[in-house]
Amino acid sequence: MPAPQPYAPDPAKGVLNVDWPLFGELSRALALRVAREWSPELIVGVATAGVVPGAAVAAILDLPFHSILISRRYSTEQVRETPAVFGAAPSDARGKRVLVVDETCDSGQTMRLAVGAIVNAGAREVRTAVSFRTGSFLPDYYALATEAMIILPWDREILLDGELRPNPKYAGLLPE
Secondary structure, three states: OOOOOOOOOOOOOOEEEOOHHHHHHHHHHHHHHHHHHOOOOEEEEEEOOOHHHHHHHHHHHOOOEEEEEEEEEEOOOOOOEEEEEOOOOOHHHOOOEEEEEEEEEOOOHHHHHHHHHHHHOOOOEEEEEEEEEOOOOOOOEEEEEOOOEEEOHHHOEEEEOOEEEEOHHHOOOOOO
16 A cells, blocks of 8 residues: 655645543533533544544543544546545434534535434434534534644554655654
């Protein structure tokens, strides 16, 4: 498999290197923000990157956690990526207040698909939460708004040739 190509972030927007302590504080802040305004009964994380903050929020709120697989894929007719649902919504959503959690949201395409799938599964009420609001879509809850390119702690290193190494797509963007 070829190595990922490095990202070229917009210099005007910068790069936000998120370490584990910051991720923990953002998850805590997000969970508290939700708990002060609403009482979800189930947390659903959008796989793949939304599973980590979703599980953290579920643990902090002491609620059950499930995931739903919504991924970006390349369309043959278009150059841009389009999200698609690849997994079924959890049946546990039926009749419940469900919080859908992802790591970021920009245009909201992925979040809208996730919410639609959860509504179709019979949820009574669905709200959205993200660690990072990065674009025009306004989720119900978010921990931090930024236009910066975000490097998540679980994405800094990947397995290459049998060893954990800095992720090549972040070449020159990670501290030494």
